[in-house]
Amino acid sequence: MAGNGSKVAKRSLNACTRCRRQKIKCSGAQPCDGCNKRKLTCIFDDRDQKILVTRGDRVDPISLSPEYLEDKSPDTKDLQDASDIARSSPPEQEVSHVHHELEDPASGLTNPLSTGPPAFMSAENGRTFYLGTSSNWSFTRRVLSLTHEHIYQEALPTGALLFDGAAYDLGWDGLRTPDRPDVPTVPTFDHAIYLINSVKFRCGQLYHLFDDNEFMDNLHDFYSQPNPNATAGLWYIHFLLILAFGKGFVQHKVQSNRPAGAEFFVKALQLLPDVSVLHQEPIESTEILCCIALYLQALDCRSSAHNYIGQAMRMAMAEGMHTQMPIEHLGENMVQRCRKIWWTVYILDREMTSLMGLPQSLSDDHVNTLLPAFPGSTHRTATIGIHIKLSRIIAEINSTVYAIDGRLNRKFLVCTKSALASIAALADELRNAFPLHLDRSISGVSRTSAYLHLLYHQCIVLATRPLLFCFLKIRFESPENCSDALNTSRNVRNLIQMCMDSSQQIINILHSLQTEGLLETFLPFDLESVFVSTVILLMGPAIDARWTYPAWLEKAYAIFEEIMETGNLIAKFRRSELQLLDELLGCFPQDHPRCLSAPVSFPNNILNASNVALASSFPPSAHALNHDMLSDAGVSIDDECSFTPGLTAAQIMAVADSIESIDTEWMSNTMIEHSIW
Numbered sequence: 090m091a092g093n094g095s096k097v098a099k100r101s102l103n104a105c106t107r108c109r110r111q112k113i114k115c116s117g118a119q120p121c122d123g124c125n126k127r128k129l130t131c132i133f134d135d136r137d138q139k140i141l142v143t144r145g146d147r148v149d150p151i152s153l154s155p156e157y158l159e160d161k162s163p164d165t166k167d168l169q170d171a172s173d174i175a176r177s178s179p180p181e182q183e184v185s186h187v188h189h190e191l192e193d194p195a196s197g198l199t200n201p202l203s204t205g206p207p208a209f210m211s212a213e214n215g216r217t218f219y220l221g222t223s224s225n226w227s228f229t230r231r232v233l234s235l236t237h238e239h240i241y242q243e244a245l246p247t248g249a250l251l252f253d254g255a256a257y258d259l260g261w262d263g264l265r266t267p268d269r270p271d272v273p274t275v276p277t278f279d280h281a282i283y284l285i286n287s288v289k290f291r292c293g294q295l296y297h298l299f300d301d302n303e304f305m306d307n308l309h310d311f312y313s314q315p316n317p318n319a320t321a322g323l324w325y326i327h328f329l330l331i332l333a334f335g336k337g338f339v340q341h342k343v344q345s346n347r348p349a350g351a352e353f354f355v356k357a358l359q360l361l362p363d364v365s366v367l368h369q370e371p372i373e374s375t376e377i378l379c380c381i382a383l384y385l386q387a388l389d390c391r392s393s394a395h396n397y398i399g400q401a402m403r404m405a406m407a408e409g410m411h412t413q414m415p416i417e418h419l420g421e422n423m424v425q426r427c428r429k430i431w432w433t434v435y436i437l438d439r440e441m442t443s444l445m446g447l448p449q450s451l452s453d454d455h456v457n458t459l460l461p462a463f464p465g466s467t468h469r470t471a472t473i474g475i476h477i478k479l480s481r482i483i484a485e486i487n488s489t490v491y492a493i494d495g496r497l498n499r500k501f502l503v504c505t506k507s508a509l510a511s512i513a514a515l516a517d518e519l520r521n522a523f524p525l526h527l528d529r530s531i532s533g534v535s536r537t538s539a540y541l542h543l544l545y546h547q548c549i550v551l552a553t554r555p556l557l558f559c560f561l562k563i564r565f566e567s568p569e570n571c572s573d574a575l576n577t578s579r580n581v582r583n584l585i586q587m588c589m590d591s592s593q594q595i596i597n598i599l600h601s602l603q604t605e606g607l608l609e610t611f612l613p614f615d616l617e618s619v620f621v622s623t624v625i626l627l628m629g630p631a632i633d634a635r636w637t638y639p640a641w642l643e644k645a646y647a648i649f650e651e652i653m654e655t656g657n658l659i660a661k662f663r664r665s666e667l668q669l670l671d672e673l674l675g676c677f678p679q680d681h682p683r684c685l686s687a688p689v690s691f692p693n694n695i696l697n698a699s700n701v702a703l704a705s706s707f708p709p710s711a712h713a714l715n716h717d718m719l720s721d722a723g724v725s726i727d728d729e730c731s732f733t734p735g736l737t738a739a740q741i742m743a744v745a746d747s748i749e750s751i752d753t754e755w756m757s758n759t760m761i762e763h764s765i766w
Contacts, residue, residue, distance in 0.1 A: 104121075105120075108124075210230055212250070222487075223486065224444060230250070236670065251659065251663070253391050254393065256346070256389050257347065258346050260347055260355065265361075273353055273356050278312045284334075285308075287339050292334070296379070297376070297433040298380050307328075311325070326361055330381065332350065333350030333353040334384060336349040341655045348387075364400065368404065368407070371404050371407065379433055382395075386444075387611055395442065395445050395447070398438050399450065411431055413457055414428075428458055432458075432477060436477060438450070443487055449484045475515070481511075485507075489508060490504045490508055505584065512545070512548050512741060513745065523538035525539065525542055540614065546594045546622075564631055585632075592621070592623075595618050595622040599615060610660075616659060616660055619645050623667050627671055631674045649667075
């Protein structure tokens with residue numbers, strides 16, 4: 090009886106051979122509903138009858154009223170914990186093999202982004218690159234390759250694609266002994282102060298790159314010398330790196346393919362001693378390694394950046410910075426500085442590892458250091474705390490949703506559910522502690538709050554986009570059945586819609602930053618955000634016409650345009666990749682794949698090509714803009730989630746809690762039926 094949780098309902102006394110093989114529910118009729126619908130022969134094996142029972146009917150969280158969700162939102166985590174405990178202890182009446190069927194490791198259903206043979210792609214120069222599982226760069230390559238191969242029946246040409254470290258030329262062969270011992274001309278004292286302050290504004294709230302008191306004392310000593318260039322030592326290397334960042338932040342309209350501040354950065358690397366020498370001054374050396382890693386990340390030298398932050402991580406651990414260092418023995422100043430260093434290394438390591446699509450190298454079980462204290466500024470401590478939580482969610486998604494042989498059945502969706510629960514636990518805290526005020530009715534947009542919200546929405550996209558990739562494959566394999574298959578499971582559709590909504594939120598935040606003149610054009614994180622979200626919004630219409638958002642795409646392209654105008658060469662390549670994806674998806678749907686008469690590729694000389702107007706570079710989608718899918722009746726997430734407020738903790742948990750075994754069975758059935766793998 091509906092609503093009576095003390096009773097259980099029988100499913101069927103037997104299952105047909107097809108349903109048992111595919112591990113999906115069977116109606117028990119002969120022929121069963123599934124076989125009858127597909128006009129297949131339905132065969133029962135009378136020798137192996139089993140009684141299958143399920144739990145009593147549940148209240149669907151999606152159908153709960155908004156008032157109920159609002160009342161319960163403060164206790165969402167407690168409800169989730171109780172729910173997890175309840176589901177981990179099934180009723181005695183439930184036959185054990187039912188649970189076993191859902192967890193069967195023999196199932197061939199897998200996350201295509203993290204299973205099977207590892208994926209690689211070769212650049213035009215012959216160098217081969219590994220396509221990491223959770224990497225944004227790899228995800229776009231996979232989508233481009235899948236689409237190009239479906240349309241043209243040939244592999245995607247890679248001659249003009251952007252590969253690691255190919256955007257800029259530092260003008261250095263990597264040797265520590267330069268052919269010409271040039272020393273870059275340091276700026277005047279007041280100019281240096283200006284550059285240093287720009288680094289503090291752009292990075293100081295999120296990362297610790299230098300100790301302010303010690304660094305500024307050394308700066309005054311340096312400029313008090315008769316000849317400021319005649320110096321050596323770690324501080325001078327550190328100083329050059331900060332100048333490189335400062336130039337990157339303030340120098341615009343770069344015309345060449347050499348990045349701003351490159352002369353200071355290269356000289357710093359040429360003077361950098363061996364790691365055995367760096368260990369003699371580990372605290373400042375770790376700060377230096379963080380600076381190098383972050384600057385390289387800004388140049389899209391992701392592998393090199395990941396290696397340098399890995400060195401910083403090991404050096405910090407060797408000094409015990411990951412532990413509760415005793416203040417009584419080491420002193421307050423040193424311990425506080427080490428805490429700032431450690432959490433900067435920790436955050437950068439997790440984010441850069443995710444951007445590489447690689448496994449995390451350190452377990453949180455081994456980290457027990459405290460947060461640093463900022464006298465008179467509790468907001469900075471809160472910023473670091475939220476940043477750490479977001480970094481941990483990223484690591485959780487990488488190690489579960491993108492785990493090797495991640496399954497697109499119960500295990501995969503349960504991992505997605507768990508990741509969304511972690512995100513939901515942070516939603517209201519982030520909104521209350523770091524409000525955005527995108528409407529600017531109270532104040533301007535906070536750069537720090539914007540960054541944290543961007544990272545938060547990227548977590549949602551990271552956790553849910555494998556489903557989007559799967560349905561793009563379904564669309565290519567069975568275009569006539571994709572919409573019906575997608576609409577069969579409202580909960581899976583809602584997960585994809587959540588991915589779409591977060592992509593819109595990312596563009597909305599970046600647009601507000603652009604309006605305030607706060608768009609970051611040197612550090613890679615704003616560019617990464619708009620790149621990730623635009624890929625998702627381009628994929629949407631190819632799967633379902635209701636996921637068409639031309640207005641948001643126009644905003645995204647305008648953001649690309651502004652970043653490009655500052656001379657950011659990476660943005661030019663990224664936008665061209667999106668243009669190619671837009672053109673390829675515009676060729677679909679079609680009855681038959683086209684023969685490849687001329688491969689689709691980028692302009693031959695993209696870096697020198699004149700910028701084409703946005704309207705002509707990015708033709709509008711052929712589909713009309715429809716209302717948000719989640720505004721359908723009976724769904725608690727309405728169209729407001731596509732705009733400023735974003736999803737609340739209760740709304741995210743409603744979607745997560747709605748994932749039940751019926752969805753995992755439907756997913757299994759859909760994947761096998763459409764022969765995706």
